[in-house]
Amino acid sequence: MINQREVLETNAMIEKENLDVRTITMGISLLDCIDGDLNKLNENIYKKIYDSAKDLVSVGDYIAKEYGVPIVNKRISVTPIGLIGGAACKSPSDFATIAKTLDRVAKDIGVNIIGGYSALVSKGMTTADELLIRSIPEALSTTDCVCSSVNVGSTKTGINMDAVKLMGEIIKETAMATKDNDSIGCSKLVVLCNAPDDNPFMAGAFHGVTEADRIINVGVSGPGVVKTALEKVRGEDFETLCETIKKTAFKVTRVGQLVAKEASKRLGVPFGIVDLSLAPTPAVGDSVADILCEIGLERAGAPGTTAALALLNDQVKKGGVMASSYVGGLSGAFIPVSEDQGMIDSVKDGALTLEKLEAMTCVCSVGLDMIAIPGDTKDTTISGIIADEMAIGMVNQKTTAVRIIPVIGKGVGEQVVFGGLFGYAPIMPVNTFSCDAFINRGGRIPAPIHSFKN
Amino acid sequence: MKKIIITVVGKDTVGIIAKVCAYLAERKINILDISQTIVSGYFNMMMIVDMTASDVHFSEMCDELDKVGEEMGVSIKCQKEEIFDMMHRI
Numbered sequence: 001m002i003n004q005r006e007v008l009e010t011n012a013m014i015e016k017e018n019l020d021v022r023t024i025t026m027g028i029s030l031l032d033c034i035d036g037d038l039n040k041l042n043e044n045i046y047k048k049i050y051d052s053a054k055d056l057v058s059v060g061d062y063i064a065k066e067y068g069v070p071i072v073n074k075r076i077s078v079t080p081i082g083l084i085g086g087a088a089c090k091s092p093s094d095f096a097t098i099a100k101t102l103d104r105v106a107k108d109i110g111v112n113i114i115g116g117y118s119a120l121v122s123k124g125m126t127t128a129d130e131l132l133i134r135s136i137p138e139a140l141s142t143t144d145c146v147c148s149s150v151n152v153g154s155t156k157t158g159i160n161m162d163a164v165k166l167m168g169e170i171i172k173e174t175a176m177a178t179k180d181n182d183s184i185g186c187s188k189l190v191v192l193c194n195a196p197d198d199n200p201f202m203a204g205a206f207h208g209v210t211e212a213d214r215i216i217n218v219g220v221s222g223p224g225v226v227k228t229a230l231e232k233v234r235g236e237d238f239e240t241l242c243e244t245i246k247k248t249a250f251k252v253t254r255v256g257q258l259v260a261k262e263a264s265k266r267l268g269v270p271f272g273i274v275d276l277s278l279a280p281t282p283a284v285g286d287s288v289a290d291i292l293c294e295i296g297l298e299r300a301g302a303p304g305t306t307a308a309l310a311l312l313n314d315q316v317k318k319g320g321v322m323a324s325s326y327v328g329g330l331s332g333a334f335i336p337v338s339e340d341q342g343m344i345d346s347v348k349d350g351a352l353t354l355e356k357l358e359a360m361t362c363v364c365s366v367g368l369d370m371i372a373i374p375g376d377t378k379d380t381t382i383s384g385i386i387a388d389e390m391a392i393g394m395v396n397q398k399t400t401a402v403r404i405i406p407v408i409g410k411g412v413g414e415q416v417v418f419g420g421l422f423g424y425a426p427i428m429p430v431n432t433f434s435c436d437a438f439i440n441r442g443g444r445i446p447a448p449i450h451s452f453k454n
Numbered sequence: 455m456k457k458i459i460i461t462v463v464g465k466d467t468v469g470i471i472a473k474v475c476a477y478l479a480e481r482k483i484n485i486l487d488i489s490q491t492i493v494s495g496y497f498n499m500m501m502i503v504d505m506t507a508s509d510v511h512f513s514e515m516c517d518e519l520d521k522v523g524e525e526m527g528v529s530i531k532c533q534k535e536e537i538f539d540m541m542h543r544i
Contacts, residue, residue, distance in 0.1 A: 002535060004489045004500045006542040007459055011531065065513060068533035254540040 010251075014069055017224035018286040019252060021259045022279050023073040024060050025200035026269060027207035027215040028052045030079040030116075038088040042101040045084070049076060049105045049114075052214050052269075057110040059266045063259055071259065072221075072421075073112045077205035078102070082119035086128030092135035099139035099146050106145040115147040115205035120195070123157040123444065133163070136170050140185035141177035147203035153193040153390040155397045158447040164390065165439050167191050168383030172406055175375065179408035182416045186405040187338075187370060191386050193393030193400045198273050199329040204366075204401055215272035216264045217329060220256030221279040222248075224286045226316075230294040241295065242315045249276065249319030257324040275329030276320035277365055278312075280340035282423035288312075288333050289342025300342055301352030309333060310363035330399055332365025338418060338425035339370050347426050354385075354428050362392050367401035372416045372425040375408035382406065384435035387445075395448050456505045457486070457535040458512070460519065464528025466497040474501070474530070477522050481515065482508045497528065502535070 013019035033044035057074045064071040078084075081098050089095045099117050106114040117139055119129040136148050150167055153159035171186055178185035190203045197208020200217035207215070229248040233240050256274040264271035280288045289300035295308045313332045321327050335357065337343045346352035354371065361367045367389050373382075386402045393400030407416045410427055417424040462470060471490070478485060478501075487502040505515065516532045523530035 001487060001502065002459065002538045002542065004491070004498075006538055007461060007500050008498070010538055010541055011461060062513070065516065066534050067537040068531055069537060251541045255537060258536055258540045 011068070013222070013225045013251075017222070017228045018281070018283060019222045019225050019255065020070040020072050021218060021256055022221040023075050023200050023219045024056065024071055024259065024263050025075040025077055025205055025217045025219065026053050026056050026267070027077045027198065027211055027217060027272065029207055029211065029213045030084045031209070034084055034087055036087045038094055038097060041085065041088045042097060045098065045101050046105045049078065049102075050109060053109050053111065055267060059263060063262050063266070067258065069255055069259070074110075075200065075202060075205065076106060076109070076111050076114045077200070077207045078114065078116035079209065080116060080118035080120055080206050082126070082129040082132040083209065085132065086126065089128065089131055092131050092138060095132045095135035096138040096142065099135070099143050102146050103143035111145070113145050113147055113202045115149065115202050116207060117146050117148040118150060118206040120151045121160050121163045122151050122154040123160060125160070125163060130166075133166055133170055136189060137173040137177040137185065140174050140188050147188045147205065149190045149192055149195065149204045149206060151192045151195040152386070153394050155194055155394050156447055159193070159387065159390045159394055159445040161387065161439070161444050162442055164387050165380070165383050165442070167386055168379040168381075168439065171382050171404065172379050175406045175408050182410075182418065183375065183405050183407045184418055187403065187418055187422050190401050190403040191390075193390040194398060196329055196399060200275050201277060201279065201330055203403060211272070212270055214269045216260060216267065216269050217272040217275065218256045218260035218263070219275040219277055219279065219329065220252050221277070222252040223278045223280050223288050223291055225252055226278065227285070227287070227291050227294050230291065238311070242311065245312060245315035246319035249316045250323045253320040253323035271326070273326045273328030274324040276316055276324070276327055276331040277329070278316055278333040280334060280336065281421055282339055282341055284341055287340045287342035288335055289340050289346055293342065299349055299351035300346040301356050305356065306359050306363055309335070309360050313364050330365045334366060334369060335360055335364050336369035337371050337428075338423040339421060340423070344423070344425060347428060354430060358388060358392070361389060361400055362396060366399060367393070369401065369403050370405070370422065370425065371403070372405045372407050372427045373430050374411045374427055375406050376411070377406045377430050378434075380434070380436045380439040381430060381432070383439045385430070387439070391445070458503050458505055459533050459535055459538060460501040460503060461531045462497065462499040462523065462528050464497055464523070464526070466492055466495060467526060470497055470526055470528060471499065473522055473526060474519070477519065478503060481510045483510075483515070
């Protein structure tokens with residue numbers, strides 16, 4: 001039988017160390033909503049999402065109460081809208097009406113965020129994909145809950161550099177369209193390489209076409225739990241360090257597995273995956289950077305950071321994989337800047353630069369995330385940053401992403417506040433040497449060779 | 455069996471266990487196990503109970519025990535057993 005020590009340990013994780021289930025995300029296929037008439041399409045989308053997810057919030061809240069563990073977000077991801085709107089949408093504004101429908105249904109159901117205003121263009125863009133991408137600034141500036149993502153590359157297809165170039169422009173336009181709000185639109189827009197079909201985390205979540213009609217994916221969190229566990233093994237060797245992370249990741253993931261199975265049972269929707277990510281929040285004690293410091297760095301960004309992060313990422317996976325029957329999504333350690341107090345401090349102290357963050361993305365779960373840069377950064381420079389990050393993902397067969405916010409009207413040294421889970425960030429300097437000629441070439445970067453690994 | 459873990463944490467006073475047990479008896483909730491410690495003046499109790507025979511719904515029980523706790527200035531938390539089983543047993 002369960003003993004008091006175990007109960008106290010679990011409850012200390014929840015109450016003192018910010019253990020929570022970060023999100024229950026219901027993936028919903030919209031393929032059966034396709035219609036040539038725009039009004040009918042919007043109507044179909046609203047109805048399908050509403051009927052599928054109307055109980056998501058109440059079921060999530062009830063599970064949280066029964067187990068005494070917070071479930072922070074309830075979210076929805078849908079089939080990439082670029083695939084759904086093609087028959088009905090003849091202009092970017094037509095696509096934006098779908099964004100508004102998604103926003104409306106999300107608010108009516110009461111979910112926090114809806115993702116899937118997306119296009120998959122890793123090799124080429126259809127007319128519909130391009131119209132969707134061009135509608136992103138309007139879509140994100142006229143809605144509150146909609147998240148958008150564009151997959152511009154993969155290990156199998158290479159990188160679509162036309163899309164990379166376009167996304168540099170679109171990010172700037174989105175920043176301009178939301179400039180009165182510190183360019184917050186860009187915090188809901190992510191550019192991906194090797195995007196997974198079953199990711200429950202935003203802004204990159206969409207419901208892939210290889211998925212079932214509806215699915216429940218769960219993302220766990222718990223940087224604070226790992227940090228606290230590591231405090232007890234200060235000065236011990238790497239073996240002890242790694243074992244401690246694995247055991248902790250196991251426990252955290254088990255909670256995710258339990259919540260996912262329960263939600264699936266009560267909603268009558270199949271269980272998809274648990275995403276094993278360590279997702280920080282701006283709350284003190286809920287930081288991945290603090291774990292890196294606990295491992296032995298003065299600040300995240302110091303020499304040794306990439307190795308420490310690689311170790312952390314790998315042990316989280318090793319511990320988590322056994323705890324869940326199906327693991328998927330992004331699964332690893334997230335390193336957003338604005339959403340992690342330790343990262344923010346590192347940037348402010350000059351310990352962490354954009355270039356070091358880029359190196360860290362080679363070994364962590366995603367990429368350059370929630371980074372504020374000067375509003376006057378050139379479009380092509382943003383495209384260059386995206387291209388670099390996509391290349392890392394393509395060559396290393398991993399998901400990488402860029403969620404970068406050129407804050408219009410602000411420069412290096414200033415600060416931007418996004419609020420809530422998005423946090424706040426100091427604006428980071430960007431290398432200003434030009435890459436115009438590179439970005440303006442047009443075309444694509446071929447897929448990498450899959451042999452001769454060095 | 456519908457096993458629930460009840461934890462009570464707070465400043466030690468007379469009659470904490472008595473009041474919680476009286477409520478459980480009234481609601482036909484059977485106590486399977488109790489353990490209790492005092493750590494630096496703070497009362498820490500864990501109960502494993504079975505609510506199979508009870509006529510009260512889980513969320514009602516939580517709310518009612520909340521009130522019982524409030525009256526004594528302690529916090530009472532109810533959780534289904536599975537979360538601990540999942541985390542601590544393979």
